[in-house]
Amino acid sequence: MGLKENIQKxxxxxxxxxxxxxxxxxxxxxxxxxxxxxxxxRIQNKEKILAGIAKKIASLLSDTQQVERGPSSPELSExxxxxxxxxxxxxxxxxxxxxxxxxxxALAKFGQFERALGEFRKLIDTDSHRxxxxxxxxxxxxxxxxxxxxxxxYEAWAKAGNFPPNQLAKVRLFLTDILESKGIQRDLTTISVxxxxxxxxxxxxxxDISSIGIYFNSGPAxxxxxxxxxxxxxGNMLSLIVSKKDAGTIEVLSVDDSLNDxxxxxxxxxxxxxxxxxxxxxxxxxxxxxDYCLDIKITSK
Amino acid sequence: MAIFxxxxxxxxxxxVYYGPGRGGKTTNLEYIFKKFSKQIEGExxxxxxxxxxxxxxxxxxxxxxxxxxxxxxxxxYTVPGQVQYSSTRKLVLRGVDGVVFxxxxxxxxxxxxxxxxxxxxxxxxxxxxxxxxIPLVLQYNKRDLADEGIPLMSVEQMDKDLNRQLKAPSFPxxxxxxxxxxxxxxxxxxxxxxxxxxxxxxxx
Numbered sequence: 001m002g003l004k005e006n007i008q009k010x011x012x013x014x015x016x017x018x019x020x021x022x023x024x025x026x027x028x029x030x031x032x033x034x035x036x037x038x039x040x041x042r043i044q045n046k047e048k049i050l051a052g053i054a055k056k057i058a059s060l061l062s063d064t065q066q067v068e069r070g071p072s073s074p075e076l077s078e079x080x081x082x083x084x085x086x087x088x089x090x091x092x093x094x095x096x097x098x099x100x101x102x103x104x105x106a107l108a109k110f111g112q113f114e115r116a117l118g119e120f121r122k123l124i125d126t127d128s129h130r131x132x133x134x135x136x137x138x139x140x141x142x143x144x145x146x147x148x149x150x151x152x153x154y155e156a157w158a159k160a161g162n163f164p165p166n167q168l169a170k171v172r173l174f175l176t177d178i179l180e181s182k183g184i185q186r187d188l189t190t191i192s193v194x195x196x197x198x199x200x201x202x203x204x205x206x207x208d209i210s211s212i213g214i215y216f217n218s219g220p221a222x223x224x225x226x227x228x229x230x231x232x233x234x235g236n237m238l239s240l241i242v243s244k245k246d247a248g249t250i251e252v253l254s255v256d257d258s259l260n261d262x263x264x265x266x267x268x269x270x271x272x273x274x275x276x277x278x279x280x281x282x283x284x285x286x287x288x289x290x291d292y293c294l295d296i297k298i299t300s301k
Numbered sequence: 302m303a304i305f306x307x308x309x310x311x312x313x314x315x316x317v318y319y320g321p322g323r324g325g326k327t328t329n330l331e332y333i334f335k336k337f338s339k340q341i342e343g344e345x346x347x348x349x350x351x352x353x354x355x356x357x358x359x360x361x362x363x364x365x366x367x368x369x370x371x372x373x374x375x376x377x378y379t380v381p382g383q384v385q386y387s388s389t390r391k392l393v394l395r396g397v398d399g400v401v402f403x404x405x406x407x408x409x410x411x412x413x414x415x416x417x418x419x420x421x422x423x424x425x426x427x428x429x430x431x432x433x434x435i436p437l438v439l440q441y442n443k444r445d446l447a448d449e450g451i452p453l454m455s456v457e458q459m460d461k462d463l464n465r466q467l468k469a470p471s472f473p474x475x476x477x478x479x480x481x482x483x484x485x486x487x488x489x490x491x492x493x494x495x496x497x498x499x500x501x502x503x504x505x
Binding site: 009012013016017020021022025028067074076079080083084087088106109110210211213225227263265270 | 323
């Protein structure tokens with residue numbers, strides 16, 4: 001194939017990839033075309049062609065940045081929110097409240113926190129779902145506004161006296177964990193109840209987590225969320241086995257490191273939280289020899 | 302998972318279109334929406350970005366009429382293909398009964414296909430589902446680009462990359478032109494209903 005045909009082919013490919021939305025692939029072909037043009041002196045209008053290609057590459061770069069910057073959770077129409085609530089409630093056959101809870105959780109997972117807040121508030125009146133609804137109301141406040149707003153909400157509940165003491169205590173413990181992990185000093189109204197019993201109940205109630213997403217702000221996975229399977233869980237302690245081929249990724253983690261922006265995935269819900277690395281070691285023998293064991297304690301959810 | 306109303310003899314199942322970003326999942330549903338209008342039972346809903354990339358999901362409800370005495374409804378979904386939306390993919394995949402994996406035939410997307418299939422396997426596993434057992438059909442999309450001289454992988458190569466162990470039905474196609482779209486969907490529906498019949502024993 002002659003030089004001209006080769007350049008035309010590269011440009012054509014680049015244009016097809018661009019139209020397909022394959023911006024990186026398009027950019028690569030334009031770059032190859034640019035190089036082919038640069039490497040040969042006897043091309044007519046060489047500078048003009050190079051300028052044209054440079055313009056295309058710049059446009060692609062702008063498009064790529066726009067895509068990467070794209071909205072993570074835009075506010076959707078009410079119709080779309082209704083659909084999310086309907087399509088992602090899987091407990092219709094069990095109970096209305098369970099379905100409502102799932103629908104509200106689905107809305108939150110899709111970033112529709114205002115709407116989710118409204119739906120969770122409706123469940124506060126239901127005794128069986130009050131605590132889980134309250135926790136999710138607080139999560140929504142944190143996402144929409146701040147931890148202070150969540151604390152204000154808690155105080156409003158404490159003042160209103162709608163919560164049985166043991167339920168309010170559970171919500172208080174939950175919120176205290178969050179505030180402490182964020183270094184926020186705020187005294188929350190305490191209703192007298194056996195907190196040790198409540199804490200034990202909280203530990204037992206810990207949801208089964210199947211995998212965890214860790215955001216890395218340094219190292220080979222910088223700027224990315226990497227998901228790891230949870231191999232073992234005891235309450236709020238998670239153990240992950242990390243393959244030796246991913247050793248580079250977790251190299252940046254050390255014992256006592258705080259991990260913010262963790263994503264916890266369970267069969268019924270996904271939630272964000274934080275944790276701390278409590279142990280990290282390489283497995284010396286057995287079928288997993290060479291892999292790493294990473295223990296993470298969840299400090300807030 | 303499928304919803305079976307024994308009293309009304311109605312069954313509703315969920316088929317998810319999975320695959321790498323920009324591979325043609327949404328285009329498949331758009332074609333189905335246009336061409337199979339008699340079976341469509343509502344609007345196609347697409348939640349996407351300004352650049353027309355699927356952000357959350359596409360949704361298309363279909364009614365297939367009575368099959369073996371049961372009113373069969375199928376809900377088609379697509380997932381967002383971009384890597385950063387992995388948690389949304391997992392959400393949308395929940396309760397899936399059948400999968401259409403839309404692979405991109407472009408040579409430059411070879412690795413993305415394999416990574417996406419691996420991602421599917423992992424997400425299914427997290428829901429206690431086995432990729433080797435779930436109703437699954439592969440579509441090798443964008444075959445029409447061969448006419449424009451764009452380097453494509455051969456169907457044989459794609460089968461080798463993606464289907465060597467799965468041995469699932471595979472269909473070459475072009476979602477833009479509509480070729481293979483209907484065949485892919487029919488095959489997936491057939492597999493899904495066969496599996497559901499065995500599990501739920503709803504056939505009269």
